[in-house]
Each structure stands twice: as C-alpha cells, then as structure tokens.
Amino acid sequence: MTPPHDDSAIVATLLAQPDRAIFLDFDGTLVDLAATPDGVRLQPGVREALSRLAAHHDGALAIVSGRPVDQIDAMLAPLVLPVAGVHGVERRGFDGQLHVAPTPDISPVLARAQSLAVLHPGLLVEHKRGAVALHYRLAPELEQLCVREMTAAVQACPGVLLLHGKMVLEAKPAASDKGGAIAAFMREAPFAGRVPVFAGDDTTDEAGFATVQQAGGTGVKVGAGASVAERRLDSPDALRAVLLATPQPEPGVAYDDIV
Numbered sequence: 001m002t003p004p005h006d007d008s009a010i011v012a013t014l015l016a017q018p019d020r021a022i023f024l025d026f027d028g029t030l031v032d033l034a035a036t037p038d039g040v041r042l043q044p045g046v047r048e049a050l051s052r053l054a055a056h057h058d059g060a061l062a063i064v065s066g067r068p069v070d071q072i073d074a075m076l077a078p079l080v081l082p083v084a085g086v087h088g089v090e091r092r093g094f095d096g097q098l099h100v101a102p103t104p105d106i107s108p109v110l111a112r113a114q115s116l117a118v119l120h121p122g123l124l125v126e127h128k129r130g131a132v133a134l135h136y137r138l139a140p141e142l143e144q145l146c147v148r149e150m151t152a153a154v155q156a157c158p159g160v161l162l163l164h165g166k167m168v169l170e171a172k173p174a175a176s177d178k179g180g181a182i183a184a185f186m187r188e189a190p191f192a193g194r195v196p197v198f199a200g201d202d203t204t205d206e207a208g209f210a211t212v213q214q215a216g217g218t219g220v221k222v223g224a225g226a227s228v229a230e231r232r233l234d235s236p237d238a239l240r241a242v243l244l245a246t247p248q249p250e251p252g253v254a255y256d257d258i259v
C-alpha cells in the first residue's frame, strides 16, 4: 500500500505554467469510477475548467483514455478536445484529423469474453476498435476465472496484449499504448516544444508516465498503487479541486467565449 501523499500544490503550479502540454486520463482520473462504464458522471464545473485550462495552454490539452474517442466526445460535449482513445489505437489531433492504428484480429478474444459473459451475467463485455474489455466489477469473485480465460485467449492472438486494470481485463494491440499516443501528440502543434504533464490512475497509464518523464515532464498518479509517476494525488477529487482552482479566466470572459 502506498503511504498517503498528495502533491496538489505542486500539480497546481505545473498546470498553471503556460508552457506545459497537459494530458489527462478520463475514468478514475477526471471522473470517479462507477459500477459500469456508462455510469460515470462529469462533476459540475469540470467541463468548464478543462475549457479554461485548454485556452490557458493554447489548446495543448488532450484526453488520453481507454474509451473510444466518440465516447469521450459525448461525455465532454459541447467541449471538443484532442483525444487519444482505446489506449492510443485512435487519436484525434488538435487539427481534428483522426488517426487509427492498424489492429490485429481480436475476434477470438471477443468470442471467449462473450461466451464467459453469457455464463456469468455479472460480467460486462465492451468491444472497441481493436480491443476487448471484460469488466468484472459487478462480480469480483470471478476475477481468477476471467484472468485465466482472457490470458488463454490472448495467447492465441499474436500482437495482442492483456492489461489488468481496476476490475477490468482488457485485450488491446501490443503496438498501441498511451505513451505512444502522447509521443504522437508531442510531435504536433500546439503540443510540440512544450513540457508534458500526464495524470492517470491505472496500469494502462504507466506507459504515459514513462513517456512524459523521459521527455523532461511529469507523471501524476491519481490514487493508490505502485507507479513510476513522480507525483501523486489522492483521488479524482484532488485532481478536480486543482483543475477547478487553476487557472481562473480573465475577468469578463464568459465560458461560452472560450468554448
């Protein structure tokens, strides 16, 4: 167990520096985890805070998520941000162009996960572009069975990697990860030449932390658990408090003017 430690003041200072590029995971970082992926809710003020922060950094703010890009868009609407989805398989840059990485055939993993979910109604299968997530949050007693089944299924699929996240097993292309997505953003305007900061909460975010720290930036782990990230916030609440406080808009500038 990680000892209690919170770098809120340092993270607030980093986010306020206008030469940064900001990358944020979504689930468990910006929003609290829920019983099902559809159950998460954006807290009041977070959308407006993201809009202000994006403007403060000349647009160099992106969401880097395991969700598909269109789900992130739906959650943030009417705000539209650069987004990397499905752990980097999909990426829409600041210019609005969508990049999609090649994906190996994942259908055997999907079939196995769906068979398991038929037998065990507490399991939830998500099929995304090039990835399959098996959620067992509603049936935690099935963890070992899920691990066994998904490990076997992935072993039969070259180029597919199994991630073990918070109450979820996700098979995704080995060649795509959040680190690669952040590196791709950093080669493009308005991210290029800035110092990256990435906040995330789960195993899939470790590749992102490594990438930003190799580039001289800062990884921020949200919540407990081992991490390569140099900084830590206690919870999504702690991150939201920092976002809501920093930076404040210019007097007289309305939210609608920024969006």
Ligand SMILES: [Mg+2]
Binding pocket: 025, 026, 027, 028, 029, 200, 201, 202
């Ligand atoms: Mg997360």
